[in-house]
Amino acid sequence: MPWKKALLSCVATFALVTGGWLGYLYLRKPAMAEPWKEKFDPTPERLARGKVLFHHVTHCGDCHSKHDDTRFGRPVWPEAEGIGTPFPAGEDFPGTLTSSNLTPDPETGLGNWTDGEKARAIREGVSRDGRALFPVMPYQDYRWLSDEDVRSLVVFMNTLTPVRNPLPPTKINFPVNLFIKALPQPVGRVPQPDPANRLKYGEYLAHISGCESCHTPMVRGEHDYTRRFGGGREFPGPHRSRVVSANISSDPETGIGRWSAGQFVEKFYQYRKYLEEGSPPVGPEGFTVMPWLGICQWPQEDLEAVYSFLMSQPGVKQAVETHPGS
Ligand code: HEC
Ligand code: HEC
Structure with a gap:
């Protein structure tokens, strides 16, 4: 019967196309540029800038170090x-995820990597061996890092005490492991933004410090940029709790449009006392992923630059409950 034949050939074509497509995805390498060949000159300026970036701005330590999760x-x-x-990625995570050892230990850390390979992993999301990194590593935010800032980060990382810490390797399940290969992209050259241009510099900080990424909601794994800074992105907390990012857009009712620059700065500076006294214990209800302890150490003019940038952007009307169920 002809329709049976037609059906069979349809199924066969479908199988061939899907099979071919999966085969292509399997063999495909992520887009990648050659790593820079230069060794980064460890100047005192770079070391100082890299340290500030690592700890307070790009929050590298927040994921790549061990923490006390019971404290604010x-x-x-x-x-x-x-x-x-190991990265606590939540119940339904497709595989195991490990935040790598960034210390210069040759066996379990980055001791054998060149500076260029480190810079490429940070901004472009490609590991030394060409593997696409899982995008929890925020390389999509770090694409914005200037050439000079990424060099400074690497110069600082090279001074971390080498620690031998064998960890289970990241293993992402099929088919997610194939899909993430499309994410890495070469970055090219990125000039240093001029701190005197407050809006541009504020935007730069909002990118590299993850404000945009954490405070923009996700729909089916993708940022919804029509609600940029509108909050509503969910993060898993301990004991199946959740914390949801706040609306920090300029909307006066549901965002922070009524806050003055001074109130914005104070919101952060109130947490400075925890740096001296140690932060108080919190239960799952008070758990947050908001990097208060890092950002509260920024100079006032940097916080004000981010504030001015946020206020220059359209408001997003969206009420958010940051600690649902508590
Ligand atoms: C939100 C959590 C998070 C933050 C913040 C973060 N990382 Fe990562 N990073 C990860 C995870 C998870 C991996 C492992 C990804 C994988 O194996 O696919 C990773 C991988 C890496 C790698 C690749 C290591 C390897 O063996 O391939 C480097 C290098 C790296 N991160 C450096 C940094 C630096 C430098 C910063 C700050 C500028 C940073 N990370 C910030 C989570 C994070
Ligand atoms: C890792 C994700 C993450 C990053 C990065 C992040 N935030 Fe947040 N932020 C949150 C979450 C979650 C909350 C809600 C819980 C809380 O208040 O701690 C929050 C709360 C806030 C609040 C409080 C708003 C209110 O109404 O009380 C402000 C202000 C804020 N963030 C600003 C920023 C700025 C500015 C940056 C970048 C410099 C930033 N955040 C980076 C996740 C993040």
Whole structure:
């Protein structure tokens, strides 16, 4: 019967196309540029800038160190700085995820990587061996890092105490492991933004510090940029709790449009006392992923630059409950 034949050939074509497509995805390598060949000159300026970026701006330590999750702001154990840790990715995560050991230990850390390979992993999301990194590593935000800032970060990372810390390798399940290959993209050259241009510099900080990424809601794994800074992105907390990012857009009712620049700065500076006294214990109800302890150490003019930038952007009307169920 002809329709049976037609059906069979349809099924066969479908199988061939899907099979071919999966085969293509399987063999495909992520888009990648050659890593820079240069060794980054470890100047005192770079070291100082890299340290500030690592700890307070790009929050590298927040994921790549061990923390005290029972205390507000998840303070880092100082002896575990950058040594890597299994990533608590939540119940339905497709695989196992490990935040790598960033210390210069040759066996379990980045001791054998060149500076260029480190810079490429940070901004472009490609590991030394060409593997696409899972995008929990925020390389899509770090694409914005200037050439000079990424060099500074690497110069600082090279000074971390080498610690041997063998960890289970990341293993992402099929088919997600194939899909993430499309994410890495070469970055090219990125000039240093001029801090005197407050709006541009504020935008730069909002990108590299993850304000935009954490405070923009996700729909089916993608940011919904029509609600940029409108909050509503969910993060898993301990004991199946959730914390949801706040609306920090300029909307006066549901965002922070009524806050003055001074109130904005104070919101952060109130947490400075925890740096001296240690932060108080919190239960799952008070858990947050908002990097208060890092950002509260910014100079006032940097916080004001972010504030001015946020206020220059359209408001998003969206009421958000940041600690649902508590
Ligand atoms: C939100 C959590 C998070 C933040 C913040 C973060 N990382 Fe990562 N990073 C990860 C995870 C998870 C991986 C592992 C990804 C994988 O194996 O696919 C990773 C991987 C890496 C790698 C690749 C290591 C390897 O073996 O391939 C480097 C290098 C790196 N991160 C450096 C940094 C630096 C530097 C910063 C700050 C500028 C940073 N990370 C910030 C979570 C994070
Ligand atoms: C890792 C994700 C993450 C990053 C990065 C992040 N935030 Fe948040 N932020 C949150 C979450 C979640 C909340 C809600 C819980 C809380 O208040 O701690 C929040 C709360 C806030 C609040 C409080 C709003 C209110 O109404 O009380 C402000 C202000 C804020 N963030 C600003 C920023 C700015 C500015 C940046 C970048 C410099 C930033 N956040 C980066 C996740 C993040």
